[in-house]
Amino acid sequence: MNIHFDEIIDGFRFTGLAELEPAEPATDIDPAWPAIVTVYALHVDGSHKDFMEIINPAIIQRIETMLSEDV
Numbered sequence: 001m002n003i004h005f006d007e008i009i010d011g012f013r014f015t016g017l018a019e020l021e022p023a024e025p026a027t028d029i030d031p032a033w034p035a036i037v038t039v040y041a042l043h044v045d046g047s048h049k050d051f052m053e054i055i056n057p058a059i060i061q062r063i064e065t066m067l068s069e070d071v
Helices: 056-070
Strands: 002-009 012-021 036-044
Touching: 002 036, 012 056, 036 056
Parallel strands: none
Antiparallel strands: 002 012, 012 036
16 A cells, blocks of 8 residues: 655655555464565655755655654
């Protein structure tokens, strides 16, 4: 499932799209899996340029963590 996000981190507004793989409960055979969020489009302060290739990966991980906590 694709989700749109809008987060403010250190005074910068990050918007973009992420893919959400929902959590799966444990079964008799398989363990439980947490929700997984993967950011695949990232824009800063309303620009039209995609910042995925040039932004610090720690910021992307922080956004993914924030989004997974909201699920």
